[in-house]
Amino acid sequence: MAAVRVEEVLAAAEEQEAEKRRSVTVEKELELEFDLGNLLALDRNPPAAAGLRGDVPRREALLRALARDNTQLLVAQLWELPAERAGGAGGPLVARLPEPAFRLPREKPPPRPRPPTRWEQFARLKGIRRRKRTSLVWDEEAKEWRRRWGYRRAGGDPARAWLAEVPEGADPEEDQFARLRREKRERVARNELNRLRNLARAHRAGTAVPAAPLHPTGHQSREELGRVARVARVSTASLGRFQPRLPKEPAEPPSRSGGKKRRFEPLLGNLAAERSRQLELLRDMGRKKPVLDITRAVNKQLRQEEAEAAAAKGKKQSKRGKRGRRQQRVGRSSKRGARRQQQQRPAG
Amino acid sequence: LIYSCRKPKTKRAKRFLEKREPKLKENTKNAMLIKGGNANLTVTEVLKDIYAVKKPFAVLYKKKNITRPFEDQTSLEFFSKKSDCSLFLFGSHNKKRPNNLIIGRMFDYHVLDMIELGVEKFVSLKDVKNSKCPEGTKPMLIFAGDMFDVNEEYRRLKSLLIDFFRGPSVPSIRLAGLEYVLHFTALDGKIYMRSYKVLLKKSGCKVPRIELEEMGPSLDLVMRRTHLASDDLYKLSLKQPKALKPKKKKNISHDVFGTTYGRIHMQKQDLSKLQTRKMKGLKKRPAEKSAESGGVSPKKSKSG
Numbered sequence: 330m331a332a333v334r335v336e337e338v339l340a341a342a343e344e345q346e347a348e349k350r351r352s353v354t355v356e357k358e359l360e361l362e363f364d365l366g367n368l369l370a371l372d373r374n375p376p377a378a379a380g381l382r383g384d385v386p387r388r389e390a391l392l393r394a395l396a397r398d399n400t401q402l403l404v405a406q407l408w409e410l411p412a413e414r415a416g417g418a419g420g421p422l423v424a425r426l427p428e429p430a431f432r433l434p435r436e437k438p439p440p441r442p443r444p445p446t447r448w449e450q451f452a453r454l455k456g457i458r459r460r461k462r463t464s465l466v467w468d469e470e471a472k473e474w475r476r477r478w479g480y481r482r483a484g485g486d487p488a489r490a491w492l493a494e495v496p497e498g499a500d501p502e503e504d505q506f507a508r509l510r511r512e513k514r515e516r517v518a519r520n521e522l523n524r525l526r527n528l529a530r531a532h533r534a535g536t537a538v539p540a541a542p543l544h545p546t547g548h549q550s551r552e553e554l555g556r557v558a559r560v561a562r563v564s565t566a567s568l569g570r571f572q573p574r575l576p577k578e579p580a581e582p583p584s585r586s587g588g589k590k591r592r593f594e595p596l597l598g599n600l601a602a603e604r605s606r607q608l609e610l611l612r613d614m615g616r617k618k619p620v621l622d623i624t625r626a627v628n629k630q631l632r633q634e635e636a637e638a639a640a641a642k643g644k645k646q647s648k649r650g651k652r653g654r655r656q657q658r659v660g661r662s663s664k665r666g667a668r669r670q671q672q673q674r675p676a677g
Numbered sequence: 678l679i680y681s682c683r684k685p686k687t688k689r690a691k692r693f694l695e696k697r698e699p700k701l702k703e704n705t706k707n708a709m710l711i712k713g714g715n716a717n718l719t720v721t722e723v724l725k726d727i728y729a730v731k732k733p734f735a736v737l738y739k740k741k742n743i744t745r746p747f748e749d750q751t752s753l754e755f756f757s758k759k760s761d762c763s764l765f766l767f768g769s770h771n772k773k774r775p776n777n778l779i780i781g782r783m784f785d786y787h788v789l790d791m792i793e794l795g796v797e798k799f800v801s802l803k804d805v806k807n808s809k810c811p812e813g814t815k816p817m818l819i820f821a822g823d824m825f826d827v828n829e830e831y832r833r834l835k836s837l838l839i840d841f842f843r844g845p846s847v848p849s850i851r852l853a854g855l856e857y858v859l860h861f862t863a864l865d866g867k868i869y870m871r872s873y874k875v876l877l878k879k880s881g882c883k884v885p886r887i888e889l890e891e892m893g894p895s896l897d898l899v900m901r902r903t904h905l906a907s908d909d910l911y912k913l914s915l916k917q918p919k920a921l922k923p924k925k926k927k928n929i930s931h932d933v934f935g936t937t938y939g940r941i942h943m944q945k946q947d948l949s950k951l952q953t954r955k956m957k958g959l960k961k962r963p964a965e966k967s968a969e970s971g972g973v974s975p976k977k978s979k980s981g
Contacts, residue, residue, distance in 0.1 A: 349881025367843055368850075372821040376864050392871055393889055396860040399819045400875060401887045404855065408884045412852065425849045428923075433840050434914035436706055436763040437699040437785050 353405060355398045363406050366429030370403040444534045446527040697761050701920055705845040706782075708735040709762040711753075713769030714743035719776050719799055720768035726802050726894040727766060730872075732812050734844065736760050746779050747904060750788045758786045764841050774901060780837055784906075784914040792834050793901040797867070800895045807892050810856040810874055815844040817855060817875070822863035830903050831863060853877070858889070868898040 362371040380391040407424060415423040445453065452458075465474040468483040475483035493505035563569040574580065594602075613620055685691040696704065708731055710724045728737040744752045746767050753765060763786075767779040774795065781791035802809065818839055825835045842859055855875055862869045872893030877885040906914070928940045 346881065352880050352886050353882060353884045366846070367839065368815060368817040368855075369839060369843075370817070370819045371825070372819065373823050373826060374821070375823045376821055376862055378864060381862075381864050381869075389891075392860070392862060392869055393873070393891065395821055395862065396819065396858065396871060396873055397887055397889050399821060399860065400817065400858050400873070400889065403817055403819065403858075404875075404877075404887055405884045407850075407852065407855065415849075415851075421851045421853060423849045423851050426847065429846060431836075431839060432915050433836060433843075434782070434784055434789060434911065435917070436703050436783070438913070439916065439918035440699045440701065 353401060355401050357398070357402070361399065361402050363403065364430045365406060365410065366427050367431055368403070368407075368426075369431060370399055370406075372399050443531045446530075447523070701918055705734050706764050706840060707760070707762040708764035708766060708841060709756055709760055710735060710737045711756070711765060711767045712738065712741045713745075713767060713777075714741050715770050716741060716768050717770040717776070719796060720770055720778065722801050723776075723778065723796060723799055723894070723896065724766065724768050729802060729812070730816075730842070730893065731844075736762060746781070746788075746791060747793070747902060753781075753788060754783070754786055757783050766841075777901070778898075780841065781904075782837060782840055784910070788904070789906045789910065789914055790833055790837055791904040792830070792837060793903065794868070794898040795901050796896055797899055798895075798897040802893050805891055805893065805895075807874065807890055809892060813844075814854065814857045815847065815850065816842055816872075817858040818842060819858060819860045820863075821860065824863035825861075830900065830905070833903070833905050834868070834900065835861075857893075866899060868900070870894075870896040870898060 357372070357374060359373045362373070363369070364371075376395060377391060381388050410424040410426065412422050412424040414420045462477065464477060466477050466483040467473075468475040470485075471483075475481060477483065493509060495501060495503075495505055499505075562572050565572060685694055708727075710728050712721060712724065716724075724737060728735050738756075742752065744767075746753055753767070757763065757765065763783040765779075765781050765783070767781075769777045769779075771777070774793070776796040776799075778794045778796060779791055780794060782789050820835055820838075824831045826832065838861060855877075858873050858875055860869075860871045860873065862871075871891070872895060873889040874892040876888040876890060878888055880886040905911075930938045932938065
């Protein structure tokens with residue numbers, strides 16, 4: 330009898346356990362996909378369309394039930410993560426999340442590694458490593474720890490220095506304060522120059538490679554193709570000197586300016602040339618006749634337009650044939666009329 | 678370096694610029710919520726509610742801005758550059774497109790993806806009279822429906838919504854603080870977005886039983902126009918720098934049962950010259966000694 334009761338008790342206990350577990354288990358056709366790093370769950374099961382197309386309260390109830398099931402599954406997954414008590418025994422239970430798995434696009438492109446500066450190269454060569462300096466220095470006069478530089482620095486404010494020793498072998502007449510100020514200005518200028526040089530080197534190194542290669546689906550423009558072809562030609566061991574040209578490629582001498590269309594003269598150089606240029610400019614400004622001859626300019630423009638139109642017409646005729654010729658006769662007369670009007674205007 | 682042209686003169690300016698330059702591990706994406714020239718009450722309410730959900734990683738512009746994102750993206754890009762926001766939500770309303778929301782993201786301050794959604798029904802935070810969860814809670818995101826996998830536009834929308842609502846990336850999370858869940862269902866060309874507050878009830882076992890309480894903005898959306906990035910641009914934006922890849926430890930392998938195996942590489946050893954002092958088990962036995970010495974009688978062991 331006792332054995333039966335024990336069995337009953339055990340069965341009842343197991344029934345209770347199963348009941349409890351049932352309250353947190355959810356049955357789904359397809360398993361959900363989880364990305365716990367983002368607290369994300371993806372349910373691929375098609376939702377119950379019939380219920381959701383019905384009236385609004387029923388739809389809300391169905392949506393809420395679906396959400397409850399999915400959230401239960403997600404929470405079950407989260408509870409299985411390794412958890413610890415943060416901040417000692419009494420702290421809250423904290424689960425360690427894995428890295429987010431869902432690939433999302435970045436905000437900005439990844440930073441390009443910048444080339445080392447001249448000092449960095451030298452230091453690496455010599456094996457010089459950075460020595461960590463203390464931020465505070467002991468100042469004997471003030472008998473306290475002062476900053477190395479900045480507000481209230483050790484060694485007093487350099488602007489208030491009332492004594493400047495004349496170093497050995499220096500000119501006794503020279504103004505020492507002026508010398509100190511000049512040397513500081515020179516140091517600052519030299520540092521700035523070096524910083525800009527390093528930046529220029531980094532910038533040049535960055536743009537040496539064509540940053541945007543040819544478009545993969547073939548929508549390249551003519552200029553882009555030309556540019557890439559030029560770069561490819563120069564990318565041989567002998568820098569493109571012995572590279573055979575394609576049948577219709579024009580022989581291009583290497584432009585000294587590297588593609589830049591304007592060349593600027595150096596600021597301080599040929600004084601005579603500058604003088605003559607300035608005098609010419611003054612002469613042109615003082616002239617009564619205008620520099621630009623309007624008649625000639627307009628005629629030149631008209632001739633250019635005519636040539637373009639003729640070229641376009643030639644192409645169209647070869648394309649269209651009979652149909653084109655018939656249409657163009659109408660068009661031609663209207664264009665002639667407009668041009669006759671334009672030519673008469675400047676003279677009158 | 679970003680401050681090459683104008684070197685910052687103060688530490689504060691330098692910190693400001695450093696926050697905005699491209700980094701290996703990026704900042705949390707900020708969202709800008711903009712009203713169009715003809716935004717109506719519904720759309721304004723939607724923007725305010727989304728701002729409440731996304732605080733503090735969102736900027737709500739109070740004034741109306743007369744732009745058309747699908748035609749001209751320059752003003753959006755200008756805003757993005759000024760406020761350093763890479764996500765945006767633009768609300769407008771006109772007869773042809775009532776209650777219009779354009780949700781989008783940027784890559785390198787240029788528009789990457791834009792999807793236009795129409796709001797058919799909207800229940801605001803204020804209308805639902807339940808308790809709300811604290812500001813800045815990281816929401817749980819759930820996407821239901823096979824449309825989110827089958828259709829390319831829906832897939833991009835899913836990626837956009839995850840990006841928008843995900844919040845900061847954290848290494849660990851307090852389990853009792855999982856209070857907010859955003860549930861998106863795609864059905865019949867409509868997307869139902871519902872937000873619920875999660876109540877963790879006691880259940881017999883370790884995992885608590887979940888009860889949901891309706892809270893927060895709920896939207897019925899319908900997809901209108903899209904402006905998705907080309908595949909190669911999208912791939913370029915997904916590219917992660919190599920430094921972020923976890924370093925693979927060599928010579929370590931795991932088997933099915935979870936045992937970790939390692940390989941140790943040793944030089945060739947002369948086994949006869951191994952150190953075997955004080956290893957009693959390897960001591961030469963009398964029988965072996967006699968075999969080696971070739972019949973020389975073994976020494977008598979001392980006894981007693």
